[in-house]
Amino acid sequence: MLTVLAMFVLSLFVIVPLNKAEAAFGDRTLRQGMKGEDVKQLQRNLGYLGYSVGKIDGIFGSKTLNTVKEFQWKNGLKADGIVGKQTSQAIIRQAGGVQNERPRTEPVSRGNLNLSRKDLYDLARVVHGEARGESFEGQVAVAAVVLNRLYSGDFGRNVQEVIFQPWAFTAVHDGQFYLEPNSSAYSAVDAAVKGWDPTGGAIYYWNPVTATSKWIWSRPIINKIGRHVFAV
Secondary structure (H helix, E strand, C coil), X not given: CHHHXXXXXXXXXXXXXXXXXXXXXXXXXXXXXXXXHHHHHHHHHHHHCCCCCCCCCCECCHHHHHHHHHHHHHCCCCCCCCECHHHHHHHHHXXXXXXXXXXXXXXXXXXXXXXXXXXXXXXXXXXXXXXXXXXXXXXXXXXXXXXXXXXXXXXXXCHXXXXXXXCCCHHHXXXXXXXXXXXXXXXXXXXXXXXXXXXXXXXEEXXXXXXXXXXXXXXXXXXXXXXXXXXX
16 A cells, blocks of 8 residues: 555645646746757747747747847846746747748638538537536637638638548547537537637647647747737
């Protein structure tokens, strides 16, 4: 019994730092000396905005410190090199703004959509399969990403091509897409079609705790809603 208890206590010390290292950008305050995926995302986002960040290694070293200070100074923030809520939100907001300058991926008025009953049904199935259990805003966000992909012209010519693009949505791959959507999923689709995009123009999203793709972390994160982060 004592051996089992000791193993359990030891496991707590092993698990906690791993969870911190897997935190999404904006979840925690970042300082020099810290490591993790969120530090990598900080470096990628700054590089995306045109700052010289050096090696994207997930280590908050002196180069990253100086780059953060440069960003803070240029944006009227306290140039202390600490990435707290104010600095991380400014970086996320600007990364989203850069994306919105590209017309092919900028969402247009949802009023221009002419969706069939099947389109709405399939959108609701994606929302239900991918985001049931999330807040209503989080469900709308998933629907908005599908629509943003449709508008971009880079992911398919209709709702079904976007949804069934290979490996685009986990729910399609694992079969949860085929569950019957509930009323909340339909309401979320309706809100997204009418123009609500809580993501700010994202065309990618993932759960940072379960994501296995290394490529997806190269995308600049612009928002975090519930368990999902959203990127361009």
